[in-house]
Amino acid sequence: MEDRNTGAPGRAQRFTSYSHSKNCAVESALEVIGGKWKGVILFHLLSGEMRFSEIRRAVGAITQRTLTKQLRELEADGVLTRTVYPVVPPKVEYRLTEKGEALTPILTGLRAWGLRYTLSETDATGEEA
Amino acid sequence: MEDRNTGAPGRAQRFTSYSHSKNCAVESALEVIGGKWKGVILFHLLSGEMRFSEIRRAVGAITQRTLTKQLRELEADGVLTRTVYPVVPPKVEYRLTEKGEALTPILTGLRAWGLRYTLSETDATGEEA
DNA sequence: CTCCATGGTATCCTCTTTGATACTGAGTAT
DNA sequence: ATACTCAGTATCAAAGAGGATACCATGGAG
Numbered sequence: 001m002e003d004r005n006t007g008a009p010g011r012a013q014r015f016t017s018y019s020h021s022k023n024c025a026v027e028s029a030l031e032v033i034g035g036k037w038k039g040v041i042l043f044h045l046l047s048g049e050m051r052f053s054e055i056r057r058a059v060g061a062i063t064q065r066t067l068t069k070q071l072r073e074l075e076a077d078g079v080l081t082r083t084v085y086p087v088v089p090p091k092v093e094y095r096l097t098e099k100g101e102a103l104t105p106i107l108t109g110l111r112a113w114g115l116r117y118t119l120s121e122t123d124a125t126g127e128e129a
Numbered sequence: 130m131e132d133r134n135t136g137a138p139g140r141a142q143r144f145t146s147y148s149h150s151k152n153c154a155v156e157s158a159l160e161v162i163g164g165k166w167k168g169v170i171l172f173h174l175l176s177g178e179m180r181f182s183e184i185r186r187a188v189g190a191i192t193q194r195t196l197t198k199q200l201r202e203l204e205a206d207g208v209l210t211r212t213v214y215p216v217v218p219p220k221v222e223y224r225l226t227e228k229g230e231a232l233t234p235i236l237t238g239l240r241a242w243g244l245r246y247t248l249s250e251t252d253a254t255g256e257e258a
Numbered sequence: 259c260t261c262c263a264t265g266g267t268a269t270c271c272t273c274t275t276t277g278a279t280a281c282t283g284a285g286t287a288t
Numbered sequence: 289a290t291a292c293t294c295a296g297t298a299t300c301a302a303a304g305a306g307g308a309t310a311c312c313a314t315g316g317a318g
Contacts, residue, residue, distance in 0.1 A: 025243030026168040026236060032247065034163045036276075039155040052295055063277055068296060078246075088285040089294040099246045106238045107155060113235060114154030117207075117228045118161065165306070181265055195306055197266065217315045218264035260318090267312075274305080282297075288290085 032077045033103065037062055037070050042100060043107050045080060049095035079103065161206045162232065166191055166199050171229060172236050174209060178224035208232065 033039055037059055044050060044058045056067055071094060074080050079100035085091040096103075162168050166188055173179060173187045185196055200223060203209050208229035214220040225232075 024169070025240045025248055026172045027166075027243075028247040029239040029243030030163065030168040034159060037156075039159040040153070043155045053293095056295095063279090064296065065278090065298090066276060069276090084295090088283085089292090090284090090296075092295060102242060102246065106235060106242060109235045109238065110158040111154045113231055114156075114158030117231065118157040119154055182263090185265095192307055192309095193266065194268090194308090198306085213265090216264095217313085218262090219266075219314085221265060262315105262317080264314095265312100268310085270308085270310105272305105272307080275303085277302080278300085280298085283294105285293090287292080 029106075032074075032079060033106075035070050035073065037066065038074060039107065039110060041067075041070060041074065042079065042096070042103060043111065045094060045096050045100070046104055046107060049093050051094070052092050055094065074100075158235075161203075161208060162235075164199050164202065166195065167203060168236065168239060170196075170199060170203065171208065171225070171232060172240065174223060174225050174229070175233060175236060178222045180223070181221050184223065203229075 033042060040059050041055060044055060050058070052067070052071075055071070056062060056064070059067070062070075071080070071082065075082050075094075078097055080094050080096050083093045083095070085093070162171060169188045170184060173184060179187070181196070181200075184200070185191060185193070188196070191199075200209070200211065204211050204223075207226055209223050209225050212222045212224070214222070
């Protein structure tokens with residue numbers, strides 16, 4: 001649109017200093033499980049160990065590259081382990097660590113909340129028109 | 130480096146059928162709270178309503194544009210309400226809806242998990258199994 | 259009069275994430 | 289010999305999230 005050039009470029013920009021609160025625990029937790037497929041992957045792994053192709057089938061429309069990446073990140077975050085069996089064809093199993101299993105109430109809570117509030121928009125509290 | 134050489138790649142096929150819809154609840158819930166700042170914003174709002182600049186100061190280094198965007202998305206998802214008071218200077222208050230308050234256990238669980246497992250790296254993955 | 263605070267918009271831009279597609283390698287089935 | 293399997297890699301491209309910066313309207317303070 002129009003580029004307003006009213007002059008007066010000497011406007012002093014204010015610089016506000018922000019205090020960094022310690023509630024970043026929520027943020028750092030979300031960084032671990034916040035990937036597009038990570039929640040679903042972890043949820044499936046709650047039932048027990050799975051191999052790569054099982055996870056792939058379970059999750060649905062995810063590419064190999066993306067699944068590999070998400071799994072490696074989850075591994076790097078210490079929520080699951082990756083075990084390679086040197087056989088042919090390759091076999092790689094993924095299973096939750098204790099850190100990952102500690103997410104159980106969160107994942108089931110997330111699922112319950114999602115079922116109740118985002119998948120069935122029927123009841124809730126009528127907050128949606 | 131786990132180099133397990135059991136030599137027996139037996140297929141432990143414990144999953145026979147996957148139901149796509151029920152797992153997506155986790156995903157759709159994560160879509161609501163999965164933004165970079167959304168978890169922190171919601172967590173702060175658990176304590177009660179806040180105005181724009183309060184949230185901004187609380188979450189730290191977030192730009193106005195980003196905060197506005199995240200808040201509008203949260204509003205669109207029905208987890209918070211936005212109330213504009215026609216005064217000068219402007220006053221806008223944000224507060225959780227019932228849907229948003231239903232996230233309380235998830236957010237506190239996320240925070241507890243984050244505190245225990247991601248902020249204090251006390252060798253949570255050192256399982257010996 | 260000018261400056262300031264609040265709660266935004268409007269552009270532009272970068273960085274990350276995700277996807278599509280093709281390819282690999284060793285043993286096994288045909 | 290060839291195809292097939294699994295669990296990846298390697299590139300390339302598209303999309304989008306988030307950030308930097310500038311601008312706006314209003315009324316009160318000085």
